[in-house]
């Protein structure tokens with residue numbers, strides 16, 4: 001039987017550069033290969049992976065099915081020749097410079113880099129808007145769980161009162177292993193690293209900086225306020241002792257690293273006393289700290305690398321989102337969702 005012609009056949013490809021082939025990048029690259037036909041159908045044109053930038057070309061990698069010829073240690077030349085740049089290298093530089101270069105050159109950007117966004121997201125979004133391009137970052141906040149989209153798009157017609165939750169997968173894994181299995185803290189840290197949950201610099205997870213960046217991005221999306229990392233009342237989990245875990249257990253509670261953002265007053269318009277400068281719009285508080293919760297509370301029941309976010313909104317009431325907050329394939333799911341949406345828009349704009 002003759003095969004029906006697919007809409008994307010003959011369409012010029014959407015060229016994609018991947019910056020990073022670590023836990024997340026390798027999973028993105030693998031899925032781009034495995035699901036090439038599916039993605040071409042969804043986009044209306046093939047996604048062509050033109051290259052993958054890494055730091056160390058000599059490092060052994062398990063990128064089965066991916067041509068070694070795609071790897072390069074020259075990210076600049078890669079971003080100059082594509083339609084979409086997917087940044088999953090992490091860190092501030094060179095990621096920031098490469099994203100700026102991509103936007104100025106006419107590419108859209110998908111990134112999972114929450115530290116970069118928390119520190120320089122406003123400048124990057126302004127640059128993107130000026131260039132008529134997009135910076136998408138669903139994967140940066142709670143990996144596979146579409147919480148950014150929920151806050152920014154689904155609840156755009158509502159008024160959010162508060163957002164709270166477990167938004168760091170590695171520390172939840174560590175706290176859960178220590179509490180439920182009596183695992184030594186350092187062994188749990190090691191396992192979280194083996195699972196690909198930890199940042200390249202694990203102190204970002206252990207000191208609450210990773211969760212702080214995510215809650216900042218959520219607060220900005222929810223209230224349009226100019227909160228920054230310096231506004232976050234922050235405490236990590238590295239100072240917890242065996243006695244803290246014991247005393248929690250004795251009272252039917254568990255320790256969770258809870259991030260929260262809440263409206264604490266009406267629109268102020270006044271300058272905040274934070275180092276981040278004036279905060280306009282509603283007064284917003286942001287915090288990350290180890291918190292005792294009842295073992296049978298939804299947060300208490302959130303195990304291993306799973307995350308859970310509870311959003312309280314005026315009309316919608318209480319919403320709960322939960323799922324994988326870290327991990328290569330899980331994070332790649334969100335990265336690829338953004339990539340497909342951006343690529344679709346580019347293909348639609350061709351007509």
Ligand SMILES: NC(=O)C1=CN([C@@H]2O[C@H](COP(=O)(O)OP(=O)(O)OC[C@H]3O[C@@H](n4cnc5c(N)ncnc54)[C@H](OP(=O)(O)O)[C@@H]3O)[C@@H](O)[C@H]2O)C=CC1
Nearest residue numbers: 020021022023024054055056088089090112113326327331
């Ligand atoms: N892991 C996770 O569960 C999640 C991670 N994220 C975010 O995704 C990003 C990537 O994380 P992850 O994959 O875990 O990180 P990894 O450390 O596993 O991978 C980083 C990759 O980027 C490459 N790289 C780093 N610096 C450079 C550079 N200067 N030039 C070229 N390549 C470079 C590395 O190259 P080489 O291989 O040669 O070292 C490596 O391939 C981070 O921003 C992280 O916060 C977001 C959600 C979840």
Ligand SMILES: N[C@@H](CC=O)C(=O)O
Nearest residue numbers: 168169170197199326
């Ligand atoms: N290190 C992060 C990875 C995902 O954002 C975490 O543990 O949640």
